Amino acid sequence: MSHNDPDHDLKTLFQKVEPSGTTLQDRIMSQINKESVPKERFIVKHRIGILLVVGLLLTASTGFAAMNYQSLFTDNGDVLLEEKPLSADPVPHPSEQEQKRMERMNEIWMNEIKPGEAAMIYVVPNNPEHIVDIRANPLIVENFEKLNQMLHVPGMPLSQELTGASRTYAFQKASVRMEYKQDLYELSDEKREALVQELRLQAQTSGQDHALMPVPVTDQFWLTSLTYVSGQNEISLSIMNNKDNEPLIASYDEDLNTTSRKIKIHGQDVIARTYGGDFTELMWVYQDPETKYAYHYTLGVREGVVPLEELIHIAETQIPASDQ
Secondary structure, X not given: OEOXXXXXXXXXXXXXXXXXXXXXXXXXXXXXXXXXXXXXXXEEEEOOEEEEEEOOOOOOOOOOOOOXXXXXXXXXXXXXXXXXXXXXXXXXXXXXXXXXXXXXXXXXXXXXXXXXOEEEEEEOOOOOXXXXXXXXXXXXXXXXXXXXXXXXXXXXXXOOEEEOOOOEEEEEEXXXXXXXXXXXXXOOHHHHHHHHHHHHHHXXXXXXXXXXXXXXXXXXXXXXXXXXXXOOEEEEEEEEEEOXXXXXXXXXXXXXXXXXXXXXXXXXXXXXXXXXXXXXXXXXXXXXXOOOOEEEEEEEEEEOOOOHHHHHHHHHHHOOOOOO
């Protein structure tokens, strides 16, 4: 059994976004409308938190859609992760002009930005609002020692092997996305206008329909997805660094036959979400006691058949024991 690789099939959806000049939902939908994707997770990180949209493209199910929603909290009762129906925050459709701009922007993104790099993209046609996007492509790392130097979760070292109940999974590769040094939200209106004028002049001078400006990245990651293999089975462990201290919202299409329940591992709440009785993934949050940054973990099957009991056994090796 094969499950889509989110860092391959959803390359144009898995990103940090600067939602300037249009709503964030417009930006997401303009990309999702062009994809043909079954059950997957679409993640967009922005300045007010993280939006997690699951199963947006699934056609209406003819069977009963069993839906329920869970939340994860801090010890003080603050929300870390909240699941909701997609209808609670509907995604509007972009205009035809905006969709054309987004399609061209995505082409530039995929063809001109190298792995591990980020850049501002300004598209001249169909852009009356003078929207500037920041886009990046992940760096693929196959050397575990190099990965260890790039990623740091305080008190939570990375594992080169994951031990299940019946077999051991060895590290194969990881995709890594680093934080940007420049945030368009921090620019004043005057600086933003000057930036747009600079990019427009660059496009005009080059005779192209767009302009690119490199964006340096920091040494801090915001998202990584590690792949581990054992024989024909592959599992993924994703870690998202939500240092904005805002809750992560997970929105699910009500037509998607998925169920969610809480289980306890080492005294901590873990969400086990099952998709159509097909496969299950585990989601939990580790909060750094000092910085209060929330690190969101997702453990799931990428290839092959791995029972839930095996995933739980692996999660037990990754989740620290609760102090309570």
